[in-house]
Amino acid sequence: MRHRKTPFIFGFLVVPVALYILLVIWPYLQTFGYSLTDWSGASSEMNFIGLDNYTKLFQDSAFLGALQHNLLLLIVLPLATILLALFFAFMLNVGGKSGTGGVQGVRGSAFYKVVFFFPQVLSVAILSVLFQGVYRTDKGGLLNGVLIALGIVDEQHPWDFASNPTFGLWCIMGVIVWSGVGFYLVLFSAAMQSIPKDIYEAAMLDGAKRGTTFFKITLPLLWESIQTAWVYLAIAAMDAFALVSTMTPGAYYGGGPDHHSEIMATLLMRNFITFGKAGYACAMGVVIFFITLVLSVVSLRVTRREKIEF
Amino acid sequence: MGSATGYNRRDLFKRAAAITVLAAGGTSLLAACAGGSGSSDNKSGASPTLGGDSKNPFGVKASDALDVVIFKGGYGDDYAKVFEDAYKKAYAGANVSHLGTQEISGKLQPRFNAGSPPDVFDNSGAQAMKADVLVSADQLTDLTVLLDAPYLDDPSKKIRDVLLPGTIEQGTINGKMYSLNYVYTVFGLWYSAKLFKDKGWAVPKTWDEFITLCGTIKAAGIAPFAHQGKYPYYANYIIFSLIAKQGGQELVKKINACDASAWDDPAVLAGVTAFNKIMEGDFLLPGTNGMTHTESQTAWCQGKAAFIPSGSWLENEMLDSTPADFDMAFLPVPSLPGDKLAATALWAGAGEPFMVPSKAKNKAGGLEFLRMMLTKDGSSKFVATANSLTVLKDGVNADVQLKPGTKSSAVAVKAAGDVTFSFSFQDLQTAFDAEVENATNELVNKRISPAEWVARGKAATAKKV
Structure with missing residues (x-):
C-alpha cells in the first residue's frame, strides 16, 4: 500500500506548498536580500551595503523605543485579554449559583456571550473610527x-487620551483588549464545555468552592487553549499597526506624540513609504520576523505540559 | 498520546494553526518589502530638447499614446479630462488613457520599479510618492524645457514668464525643476468675516494686535485659535510664516536646505516665541491639540473658534460644513516688529505637483500636456470647479464667479506682489519635517519651551537627504 499512498499525499501537497513558497517564503527571502541594500523603494537600482542597516537600526533611538513599546504590548495584551476572557468564560459556563445541583453559567449567559463577541465582528477600520469618537479630545468625545x-474633567482642559505621551499607548491597548476578549471568551467557552460536568460535580460533592474548581479543574484542562491564545495574542502584539497609525497623532502613520506610541510597524512604514529608506525598513521587517519567530517557539515550548485525554 | 508517530491529531492541528498565524502576521509586514525586480538597463533617456516649430516645441507625435494618472482628491479629476480632450484635439488620433485614483503610491510604485511609468502624473494626496525619493532615484524629467517653451495664449512669452512667483522654486530639487505645481495655494489664518463684523472686531495687522485680539475674543466666550493638532504641520504654517517674515528670504532658503546654521538666526527664536504667546495666553480651543483636521475645522465653521491655520484649499474642503453667510476670509500671518519682509508678505506656494517620469515612453506628450494646462481658459475652468487659484499669472477669466475665501486669497496674492515665500521642506525633506512636526506638537502641549523647539529643529537638520 505504501508505494501508492505516497504519490497520493504528494499530489495533494504540491500545489499548496508551491503557493506557499512563491507567496510567503520567496518574499521573505527577498526581504532578507533587500535589507542588505540601500534600496529607496522607488527604483530598481540599489547598492549592496552589507550589514550597515542593522548597525544603524540598533543605534536608532526611535527604533529602540518602538521595540520597547512592542515588548510592553507583548506582555500586557495577552495577559489582560486572557485573564478577562477566562474570567468571563468561567462566569458564563460554570460560575452560576452552586448548590442547586448541576453546573451552569450565570443568568442570561447566552445573551452575554453574544454581547461579548460582538466587538470581534467589527473591522479594525470601524474600531478606529469608533474609538476616535470615544477618545475625542473635546467635549464632543464620548x-x-x-x-x-460629571464634573470630573474641566471643560477648558479636557483629557487628551490617545494624544497623551504617557497614556496614549495604553488607550490603544484598551481598544485591542476590548475587541479581542470576545473571541477568546468563545474559544475558552468551547473548551470549557468539553470538560465533563461530572468532574465539577465530583469536586463540589467533595466541598470544593468556585475558586478551587477554577484553579484545580478548569485552568489545567484549558491549558492547551490558553497556550494557543497566547501565541495568537503575542503575534497580534507585534502588529497593532492599523490602530496606532490612525489613532495616535504624528506625521505619516502616527506613533506620536514625539514617538511615545511608536511601534516597529509604524516606524517601518514611515521609513519604507515616506522617507524612501526601503532597505532600512526591510531590515526592521527582518528583525520583527525573528522576534515573532523566537516568541512563537519559546511560548510553545515553555507552556508545554502533560495532556489529559478525556 | 500513544499514536505511532508521536503526534495526535489535536497536536498537529495546533501546530499548523500556530505556523499559519505566524506566517500571516509576518507577511503583513514583510510583503510590503517585496518589490522591484524590473530591469535596470532602462536608463533615463535623453531629455527632450526644444526643437522644431513653436507650435509643437517638444516634437509630439500624434501616433504616440499618452498615459495620464491624476490624483482624484479634493479637486476631483474631471478638470484633467478637459485638458485631455484639448490634447486629443491638438494631436488628432492620439490615444489618451486616463486614471483617476487616490492611491498614487499603490498604483505607481510598482510601475516605477518595473520601468514603465505613465507619461505625466499628478503626485498628490496622502499616498503621493515622495518627490525627493523619486529624484534621488533618477526617475523624473527636468522640466526646464517646459519653462523655456512658448506660452500657448501668447507665443511671444515663455512659460517661465507667466507663472506666479514661487512656482519654479517649489518644484526645484537640487537646482533643477522636477514638478509643475499647478494649484496656487496661500497659507495663513482663516476667519469668518461675518463673525468679526457682528462682534466689531478689527482684523489685526501686527502679531501684537493679534494677541491682544485673542484676549478680547476669549473674553467674549469664543476660543481664539484652533488648529489641526493631530497633524502638527498646520501649526507650522504660522510658526514658519512668522520666522520667514522676521528673517527674510535668505533664511527661508537656508531652512529649506536643512542648513543647521539657519536655526541660530535670532529670527527663528523670535518667530516661535511670538507663536508661543498663544499657548501662554491659553488661547487654544480646548482639545484642539488632539483633533484631526476635520474635527477642528468643523468646530471652527460652527463658530467655536475664531482663527484657524490652513492653506486655501480650506474653502473647497469645508463647503458642506460652512454656513451660507459665513463669509470666509483669509489673513496673511500678521507681522512682528523688525520684520525683514513687508507686512503683506505671505507664504504662497504651488501645490498639486505634476511630474513627467524620466522613463516615460511619451515624454514629449507629457510635457505638452502640462503646457496645455497653462492657458487662461484651462486655468479658468479649474478655478471655477475647484475653488482654488492656479499658478498661471492673471489666470482667471473675468466671467468666473469666485467664492468669498478664494476672492479674499486672490486679494492677498495681489497685495503681496512678488514678496512671497514658501517652505518646500514639508514636501521635500520629509524626515526633517517629521522631526519638526514632533517638536511643534510638544510646543503646543507646553511640554517644551520655544528655545527647546529651536534646538530640536537644529538637531533635525541632520536628517537631510
Whole structure:
C-alpha cells in the first residue's frame, strides 16, 4: 500500500506548498536580500551595503523605543485579554449559583456571550473610527463628554487620551483588549464545555468552592487553549499597526506624540513609504520576523505540559 | 498520546494553526518589502530638447499614446479630462488613457520599479510618492524645457514668464525643476468675516494686535485659535510664516536646505516665541491639540473658534460644513516688529505637483500636456470647479464667479506682489519635517519651551537627504 499512498499525499501537497513558497517564503527571502541594500523603494537600482542597516537600526533611538513599546504590548495584551476572557468564560459556563445541583453559567449567559463577541465582528477600520469618537479630545468625545458632565474633567482642559505621551499607548491597548476578549471568551467557552460536568460535580460533592474548581479543574484542562491564545495574542502584539497609525497623532502613520506610541510597524512604514529608506525598513521587517519567530517557539515550548485525554 | 508517530491529531492541528498565524502576521509586514525586480538597463533617456516649430516645441507625435494618472482628491479629476480632450484635439488620433485614483503610491510604485511609468502624473494626496525619493532615484524629467517653451495664449512669452512667483522654486530639487505645481495655494489664518463684523472686531495687522485680539475674543466666550493638532504641520504654517517674515528670504532658503546654521538666526527664536504667546495666553480651543483636521475645522465653521491655520484649499474642503453667510476670509500671518519682509508678505506656494517620469515612453506628450494646462481658459475652468487659484499669472477669466475665501486669497496674492515665500521642506525633506512636526506638537502641549523647539529643529537638520 505504501508505494501508492505516497504519490497520493504528494499530489495533494504540491500545489499548496508551491503557493506557499512563491507567496510567503520567496518574499521573505527577498526581504532578507533587500535589507542588505540601500534600496529607496522607488527604483530598481540599489547598492549592496552589507550589514550597515542593522548597525544603524540598533543605534536608532526611535527604533529602540518602538521595540520597547512592542515588548510592553507583548506582555500586557495577552495577559489582560486572557485573564478577562477566562474570567468571563468561567462566569458564563460554570460560575452560576452552586448548590442547586448541576453546573451552569450565570443568568442570561447566552445573551452575554453574544454581547461579548460582538466587538470581534467589527473591522479594525470601524474600531478606529469608533474609538476616535470615544477618545475625542473635546467635549464632543464620548469619554470627555461624560467626564465633563460629571464634573470630573474641566471643560477648558479636557483629557487628551490617545494624544497623551504617557497614556496614549495604553488607550490603544484598551481598544485591542476590548475587541479581542470576545473571541477568546468563545474559544475558552468551547473548551470549557468539553470538560465533563461530572468532574465539577465530583469536586463540589467533595466541598470544593468556585475558586478551587477554577484553579484545580478548569485552568489545567484549558491549558492547551490558553497556550494557543497566547501565541495568537503575542503575534497580534507585534502588529497593532492599523490602530496606532490612525489613532495616535504624528506625521505619516502616527506613533506620536514625539514617538511615545511608536511601534516597529509604524516606524517601518514611515521609513519604507515616506522617507524612501526601503532597505532600512526591510531590515526592521527582518528583525520583527525573528522576534515573532523566537516568541512563537519559546511560548510553545515553555507552556508545554502533560495532556489529559478525556 | 500513544499514536505511532508521536503526534495526535489535536497536536498537529495546533501546530499548523500556530505556523499559519505566524506566517500571516509576518507577511503583513514583510510583503510590503517585496518589490522591484524590473530591469535596470532602462536608463533615463535623453531629455527632450526644444526643437522644431513653436507650435509643437517638444516634437509630439500624434501616433504616440499618452498615459495620464491624476490624483482624484479634493479637486476631483474631471478638470484633467478637459485638458485631455484639448490634447486629443491638438494631436488628432492620439490615444489618451486616463486614471483617476487616490492611491498614487499603490498604483505607481510598482510601475516605477518595473520601468514603465505613465507619461505625466499628478503626485498628490496622502499616498503621493515622495518627490525627493523619486529624484534621488533618477526617475523624473527636468522640466526646464517646459519653462523655456512658448506660452500657448501668447507665443511671444515663455512659460517661465507667466507663472506666479514661487512656482519654479517649489518644484526645484537640487537646482533643477522636477514638478509643475499647478494649484496656487496661500497659507495663513482663516476667519469668518461675518463673525468679526457682528462682534466689531478689527482684523489685526501686527502679531501684537493679534494677541491682544485673542484676549478680547476669549473674553467674549469664543476660543481664539484652533488648529489641526493631530497633524502638527498646520501649526507650522504660522510658526514658519512668522520666522520667514522676521528673517527674510535668505533664511527661508537656508531652512529649506536643512542648513543647521539657519536655526541660530535670532529670527527663528523670535518667530516661535511670538507663536508661543498663544499657548501662554491659553488661547487654544480646548482639545484642539488632539483633533484631526476635520474635527477642528468643523468646530471652527460652527463658530467655536475664531482663527484657524490652513492653506486655501480650506474653502473647497469645508463647503458642506460652512454656513451660507459665513463669509470666509483669509489673513496673511500678521507681522512682528523688525520684520525683514513687508507686512503683506505671505507664504504662497504651488501645490498639486505634476511630474513627467524620466522613463516615460511619451515624454514629449507629457510635457505638452502640462503646457496645455497653462492657458487662461484651462486655468479658468479649474478655478471655477475647484475653488482654488492656479499658478498661471492673471489666470482667471473675468466671467468666473469666485467664492468669498478664494476672492479674499486672490486679494492677498495681489497685495503681496512678488514678496512671497514658501517652505518646500514639508514636501521635500520629509524626515526633517517629521522631526519638526514632533517638536511643534510638544510646543503646543507646553511640554517644551520655544528655545527647546529651536534646538530640536537644529538637531533635525541632520536628517537631510
